Amino acid sequence: MRWTLKPKPKRSVIDKLSEALNVDVVIASLLVQRGIETYEEAKQFFRPSLRDLHDPFLMKDMDLAVARIEKAMANHENIMVYGDYDVDGTTSVALMSSYLATISSQVTTYIPDRYGEGYGVSYQGIDYASDNDITLIIALDCGIKAIEKVAYAKSKGIDFIICDHHRPGDQIPDAAAVLDPKREDCKYPYKELCGCGVGFKLIQAIGMGMGQTIQDLLVYLDLVVTAIGADIVPITGENRILAYYGLQVINKNPRIGFRAMLSQVKKEALTITDVVFIIAPRINAAGRMKHGLHAVNLLTEERYESALQFASEIETYNSDRKDADKSITAEALTQILSNKEEKGNTTVVYEEDWHKGVIGIVASRLIETYYRPTLVFTKSGEKLAASARSVKGFDVYNALDACSEHIEQFGGHKYAAGLTLGIHQYKAFKQKFEEVVSNTIDKKLLTPEIQIDTPLELDQITPKFFRILKQFGPFGPGNMTPVFMTENVNDTGYARCVGADEKHLKCKVRKNGLEMNAIGFNLGSKYTSVTDGQHFKIAYTIDENHWNGAVSLQLMLKDIK
Template sequence: MRWTLKPKPDSKTVEALQKALQVDASVATLLVQRGIETFEDAKTFFRPSFKDLHDPYLMKDMDLAVQRIEQAMANDENILVYGDYDVDGTTSVALMSSYLKTKSNRIATYIPDRYDEGYGVSFKGIDFAHDNDFTLIIALDCGVKAIDKVNYASEKGIDFIICDHHRPGAELPKAVAVLDPKREDCEYPFKELCGCGVGFKLIQALALKDHKTVEDLGEYLDLVATAIGADIVPITGENRALAYFGLQVINNNPRPGIKAIIEQTKKPELTITDVVFIVAPRINAAGRMKHGNYAVTLLTETDDHLAETYAKEINEFNLDRREADQQITKEALAQIEDNNEQNRLTSVVYHESWHKGVIGIVASRLTETYYRPTLVFTKSGDMLAASARSVKGFDVYNALQACSEHIEQFGGHKYAAGLTLKAENYEAFKQAFEDEVSNTIDRSLLIPEIKIDAQIEISDITPKFYRIIRQFAPFGPGNMTPIFMSQNLQDTGYSKCVGEDDKHLRLSVKQGDSKISGIGFNLGDKLEMIKSSKPFDAVYSIDENHWQGQVSLQLRLRDIKA
């Protein structure tokens, strides 16, 4: 791994903040690195408040959206709440439909079938709305590029309200309202909401009409926090407040569906990281292995016993998903080795029987193994479909664009994309993609980088220091867990390998008179270096080790070097 120490921020700013907050210089430095430079900034950061949430009517078209929904309610119109099959989409649909059902009994939901309809608004979904007398569709986490679909709906007498967070194209759909903070003509102050976050702003605006405040909508924030974690949006600004209060709901009074998932995990308290790795994969598994409707049913269920039954069913989908992705990953790695492709700058693999619902996960796993732009293909009807993943700093979307003569369709963004092509174009595309990456990638990007916030001594790691660091949570993009480096560490003689096949490293180190233990997952191969009696450097975060009723601070190791 490449170790990169972040530049030290301006010393005068750090000193001023240190003085204002009465904290150590190391804490002030970490805060200034995160853009927190004044007492007021720190107050907003450490004590999120509902006052940090913006007026929803600052969002372009919000008044039009509210007006059309109120009109639909007054006229007893049927409203269809439509969303994508991933976590952001299904939580959005659960949020919007459960709120609207408190005001009308003419609300239904629609999630497109991943395999039959694909991503986003579909003609089939609009036909369903028309056949069942829906005159208004509220589309969440999709729709900002659905120009032809919205026109088609309009011809059938169906209006659209779009709540999206993806970047719009040159033209917007002719919907009644397009709520998207990334619209160039939208002056909403925070641009990084997820789809469920945009949906929440709409119910916030509707609630204001009923003289209710954002505090009255607390029960919906478990869904918003789940979507924020799963969609990997920056946990800064408004998202930080929504995630902070949403986690409180998840841990203290979650809806029955989320409560049933948590009970399967036996975790006493969930962080955003737990939401990403425990709650989100289960919700996602419904759309990957079966149908996104299962997730919406779970997330809107009000009966605890029924929610428990649905959660068990979804957990089975997740176990199937895990089994499929492990098997396909194994086969994909074998394919790379059998074809002697370990030295290429890209990984492109294909098998006609691989499950389309998990090829994105497999692409991520291959990227972790070989750390290079990766595509995993499977057969999809008459075409081959692929999920693409990239390495930090390399734009895979641009690379696909350069190979577009071999591709039928593609879409996505810098680090993740999807595409389809004809089977006869596969080999030509594979070579063109390798050539394009070879010609454009900076070779240093093929070595994973670990960014280090600060260099500290082991003696700096005190319970007080850790207590303050914990208050930096919720962590995520824009506010990652602080990463530290310590130099000239030595083994105390008690370090050892642990786990199956001795894969992991249980560390016991000293620096001067200070000692601390640590755990390094998948770092078992570093034991010999540590045991050599020579000093070494380590990069790590800090967490707690709970063992036999005792709690102690430990290093969560990321890498070790002689």
């Protein structure tokens, strides 16, 4: 692991903020690192306000989108809400369809089949709309590159409203409205909304025309925060406000589908991390193992007994997903070793019968072993389909763009993308991808980095300090959980390896007479670094440990040197 200490802000700025807020200099320093330098900015950060959400009509084409939906309502048109089978897509469809259902009975939903149709807007979906007299499709979390498909729909008398957040290509689809903050001609002040976030701005705009306030729409924010967490968008600006209030909804008044899904989870208050690791994988599992519509049905269900049934089915899909990703990861690691490809700057593996629904997870797992840009391919019909994942700091989307001569289609983000190509293109693509990455990646990015916010002494870790630290949440990209470093600690003799295969390290660190419990997941191999009274330094976050009714602070170790 590379340890990188973040630059320390100017002492004068830290001292000024520390005095204004009456907090210690470590807290003030963490705030300044996050771009917060004044009392007013700190107030906005610690107390996110719905009043700071932007006017949805600042988004390009929002007026056109609302006008087209109002026209559809007035003319009793059939409307189809279309979205992808991942978490952002299914939560978007659940949000938009359940909102529109409060003002129209002529709303249906459509999620493409991952295996039969693939990612994005499909011709099958448009044909389904045509066969069912649907004249308006609202596409969420997809569509920004669907030039030909939108034209095809238009030829059948079907209009599109696109709500997307992916990067547009050179051309914008000829739709009734295209909402995407990443459009170059869109002046919307916040560019990092997820697909569900763009959908929320649309229902906010529709609601304004009917005299609804933001308070009337709070019930939809449990869906928005789930998409924000799962899609790994920055939790800054407007996303931070939506996530903050979305977590309140999940914890105080979740929709029935969430209540059913969480009925077995014994936690007092869910954090964004819990949303990412408990809720999101279950929603995703439906689209991965069966069909994304199962997730939409759960998220829009209003009867608790039915929701429990849907949740039980999704739990089974999630269990199947875990089994599949475990076995495929093992096969992929064997393939890398047997092909002697562990020396390159990329990982590209292929097996025709790997489950298409889990190849993205497998790509992430492979990065845990070989830390480099990774693609996992499987056969999809007559083509090959792949999921790409990247390492921090490297734009895999741009790398794929540089290989586009060997790709039929691709889309995604800086760190995650999907692509399809012909079987005959695989070898040339693999060679080109290795070449592009090798020529463009900064080699230090091939070693995992721990960014440390600031050094800290054990005596500075107090209950008051942690209480303030908790208010920095919700955490995520752009506002990560603060990581600290303490040097010259030693173990009290308590260290031991725990868990299955003794993969984790539990110890008690001591410095200047103070002791603190610590646990390092997957750090069992560091056991010899902390024994025999030797001194070492630790990188860690701070958390609460709940045990037998008692609550204590503990260090969550990220690395030991």
